[in-house]
Amino acid sequence: MKHIVKFLSLCCILFAFSSQAELEIYKDYDxxxxxxxxxxxRIDPNMENVYLAGLRESWIKAVRLQKKLGYIKDWKIYGSELPQSGDFNMILMVIFENSSDxxxxxxxxxxxxxxxxxANxxxxxxxxxxxxxxRTLTGEYRLREIMFK
Structure with a gap:
């Protein structure tokens, strides 16, 4: 996870300084x-399974229901293979069809x-x-794909 964040940061820096011409939305990318x-x-050491058990009975139940009702497109959980490195070691994602959702x-x-x-x-x-x-929540992000032409 830390490497992904570093890579994305490096890409942003390179894009900012390497090109003198500015890109234009819808012309150069969508x-x-x-x-x-x-x-x-950020989950405390040796607490991953405790946290996941809690998620299974709360957050996962909720997003499964939201998906069944058609309110969300999908959901995912990612865990770091290097749990003690970086600012976070787990990512919770909810994917929506569009911003109006x-x-x-x-x-x-x-x-x-x-x-x-x-009861739930x-x-x-x-x-x-x-x-x-x-656990400690370390960030909340709303992301949209950038598609270069």
Whole structure:
């Protein structure tokens, strides 16, 4: 993960200084419509399985339901093979078809909450109370693909 961040940073620096001509959106590159919401997490040593068990009963249940309802395109979890290096060692991702899927929507909210149910809501609240004991959120990002022509 650390290497990916370093590589992306290096690419940004090289692009900023290596070209005198500026690129123009839609002429030189397009922007994708898909939106990825990415949360970076630093899990304490030897707590990965504890955190994943909590996610399984809260976050994973919620994103599976959101996908079933058609509110999200997909979701993913990535774990670092070098868990003690860098600022984070896990990434939680939610993929949306487009930015309008992120807009507030009372109907979608009510449908989700009805499907989610009080038991899941209560269970999720209890589980997430323990998260600060095993992890620290290190970043939240909203990403859109850049497609060069």
């Amino acid at each position: 922007l994708g419509t898909e939106i990825i919401v990415m949360t970076t997490v 992120l807009d507030p929507n009372k109907e979608k909210y009510n449908t989700f909450m009805k499907s989610w149910g009080k 809501q209560d269970n999720s609240r209890e589980i997430t109370k323990t998260y600060p004991n095993v």
